[in-house]
Amino acid sequence: MDRRNFMKTGMAMGGAALATGGGTLAATRAAAATASDLSFPKDFLWGCATASYQIEGAVKEDGRGLTNWDVFSHTPGKVANNDTGDVACDSYHRYNEDIALLKNLGVKAYRMSIAWSRIFPEGRGKFNQKGLDYYNRVIDALLAAGIQPNVTMFHWDLPQALPGGWQNRDTAKAFADYAGFMAGKLSDRVHRFMTVNELRCFTDLGHMVGIHAPGLKLPQAQVNQVRHHGCLAHGLGVQAIRANAKAGTEVGIADNASIFVPVIETPEHIEATKKAMREENAMFLTAVMEGKYTDAYLKSAGADAPKVQAGDMAAIASPLDFVALNIYTPTFVKANPEDPRGYTPLPHLDHSPRMASPWLYVGPEAAYWGVRAVSEMWNPKAIYISENGTSADDKLNDKGLVDDGDRIMYLRNYLGQFRRAAVEGYPLKGYFLWSLMDNFEWADGYALRFGLHHVDYATQKRTPKLSAQWYKELIRRNALV
Numbered sequence: 001m002d003r004r005n006f007m008k009t010g011m012a013m014g015g016a017a018l019a020t021g022g023g024t025l026a027a028t029r030a031a032a033a034t035a036s037d038l039s040f041p042k043d044f045l046w047g048c049a050t051a052s053y054q055i056e057g058a059v060k061e062d063g064r065g066l067t068n069w070d071v072f073s074h075t076p077g078k079v080a081n082n083d084t085g086d087v088a089c090d091s092y093h094r095y096n097e098d099i100a101l102l103k104n105l106g107v108k109a110y111r112m113s114i115a116w117s118r119i120f121p122e123g124r125g126k127f128n129q130k131g132l133d134y135y136n137r138v139i140d141a142l143l144a145a146g147i148q149p150n151v152t153m154f155h156w157d158l159p160q161a162l163p164g165g166w167q168n169r170d171t172a173k174a175f176a177d178y179a180g181f182m183a184g185k186l187s188d189r190v191h192r193f194m195t196v197n198e199l200r201c202f203t204d205l206g207h208m209v210g211i212h213a214p215g216l217k218l219p220q221a222q223v224n225q226v227r228h229h230g231c232l233a234h235g236l237g238v239q240a241i242r243a244n245a246k247a248g249t250e251v252g253i254a255d256n257a258s259i260f261v262p263v264i265e266t267p268e269h270i271e272a273t274k275k276a277m278r279e280e281n282a283m284f285l286t287a288v289m290e291g292k293y294t295d296a297y298l299k300s301a302g303a304d305a306p307k308v309q310a311g312d313m314a315a316i317a318s319p320l321d322f323v324a325l326n327i328y329t330p331t332f333v334k335a336n337p338e339d340p341r342g343y344t345p346l347p348h349l350d351h352s353p354r355m356a357s358p359w360l361y362v363g364p365e366a367a368y369w370g371v372r373a374v375s376e377m378w379n380p381k382a383i384y385i386s387e388n389g390t391s392a393d394d395k396l397n398d399k400g401l402v403d404d405g406d407r408i409m410y411l412r413n414y415l416g417q418f419r420r421a422a423v424e425g426y427p428l429k430g431y432f433l434w435s436l437m438d439n440f441e442w443a444d445g446y447a448l449r450f451g452l453h454h455v456d457y458a459t460q461k462r463t464p465k466l467s468a469q470w471y472k473e474l475i476r477r478n479a480l481v
C-alpha cells in the first residue's frame with residue numbers, strides 16, 4: 001500500500017477524527033506527499049564515471065606509452081602500499097563485463113577517459129592505431145548496450161615523454177592536438193566531451209603539494225604557471241575539439257571547483273558564498289568562465305603571477321556547451337565585513353562528519369550551492385555533475401556482500417540537494433556517480449574504495465554493493481528512493 005492509499009484507508013476508517021479546521025490532516029498530508037514527490041526532471045541523465053589509469057591496467061599493452069602516473073606509482077613511498085595502476089581493474093580486458101554492470105544498473109550514460117598515451121605514446125607525433133582500436137571497441141559496446149559514452153580527454157595520465165610535463169607551455173598545445181584528433185575519430189559516436197578533469201588536482205597536487213604525479217613542490221610562480229598551462233590546455237582543447245568534431249558535439253570541462261556553502265541561507269551569506277566561489281577558484285574555473293584572472297588573485301600573486309601571452313585568456317574562455325562539476329565536499333563560509341575579502345571560510349572542526357577518506361567531509365548542501373552559485377555567476381547553458389560519490393568501509397560480509405549503508409546515506413543526502421537545484425530550475429541535466437567500481441584511488445592506491453561494485457583485486461571479481469541496488473532503483477523510478 002502506498003502512502004496515499006494508506007491515507008485514504010485512514011480516512012475510511014474514521015478520518016473524521018483527523019479533521020482539522022477547513023481540511024483534514026489526511027488531505028494536508030496527501031498534498032504534502034505530492035509536494036514532496038521525490039522525482040527528478042524527465043530525461044535527467046543518470047550515469048557512472050571512471051577514468052583510464054584508475055581502471056584499465058594493461059599499461060604495457062598494445063603500444064601504450066609511459067605516463068607520469070606509471071613513474072610516480074612505481075616510485076617507492078608515493079602511493080599507499082606502493083600500489084600501482086599496472087593491473088587496476090583490468091578493464092582493458094574486462095570492459096564487456098563492466099559494460100554489463102552499467103547496463104544492469106540501467107544508467108543511460110558512462111563517463112570514461114581516454115589514456116592519451118595509448119593514442120600518442122609520446123604525447124605527440126607517432127599515432128598508435130591499437131590504442132584507438134581499444135576505445136572504438138569500448139564505445140561501440142557501450143552504444144550496443146544503449147549507453148551514451150561521455151568522454152574526458154585527460155584525467156591525469158600524462159605521457160611521460162612530453163618534456164617538462166605541465167611546466168612546459170607546449171604541453172597545452174600537444175593536448176589540444178591530441179584532443180582534436182580524438183574528437184575527429186570519435187564524434188560520430190560520442191556527443192559530449194570533457195577536456196580535462198579537475199584543474200586544481202593535476203596542477204596543484206602534482207606541482208605544489210607533491211602528493212600526485214609528478215610529485216613536485218615548486219615555488220609559487222612556477223605553480224601559477226602550471227595552473228595557467230592547465231587552463232590553456234582546456235581552452236585550446238575546446239577549440240580543437242570544435243574544429244574537428246561533427247556539428248552538434250557538446251564540449252565542456254569537468255572541474256572540481258572549490259564549493260562554498262552559506263552557513264546561514266540569508267542574502268548576506270549567500271553573497272559571501274558567491275564571492276568565495278569566485279575568488280577561491282580564480283586561477284581555475286573563474287578564469288575559464290570569465291576570460292581573466294581576478295584582480296584579487298593577480299594582486300595577491302604579485303610578482304608570481306602567471307606569464308600570459310596574447311590570446312591566452314580568450315582561448316581559456318572559449319564558449320562551452322556545459323560546465324561539469326565534480327562535487328564531494330563543502331567549505332562553509334560566512335559573510336564578514338571585517339575581512340577584506342568580505343567572506344571568511346570556516347574550518348572543518350574535529351567532529352565535522354566525514355567519510356572513509358579523511359578529506360571527504362560530508363556536506364550535502366555543496367551539491368545545491370555548487371550548482372546554484374555556478375549558475376548564478378556564470379549562467380552556463382547546462383550543468384552536469386561529472387563526479388559525486390564516496391569512499392566507505394567496504395568489506396565483504398560473511399555472505400560475500402557489501403551492505404554499504406554509509407555510502408547510501410551519503411549519496412541520498414547529496415542527491416536530495418542536487419534534486420533541489422534541479423527542481424528550482426537551475427540547468428542541472430545529469431549526474432555521473434563516482435564510481436562504477438572500486439579502482440586505483442591515486443595516492444591512496446587500492447586502500448580506499450569508491451565503487452558501487454566491489455572489486456576483489458586478487459580475482460578481479462566484481463560484486464554489486466547494496467548501493468548498486470539502491471542506485472538502480474533510483475534510476476528506474478527517476479526519483480530519490
Ligand code: GBH
Pocket residue numbers: 051054197198201205211256326328358359387434441442450
Ligand atoms: C576525484 O578527485 C577524481 O577525479 C577521481 O579520479 C577520484 O578517484 C575521486 O575524486 C575520488 O577521490 O589527501 O587530503 O591532500 C576528487 C578531489 C583531490 C580529493 C585530492 C582528494 C586529496 C586530498 N580529490 N584530494 S588530501
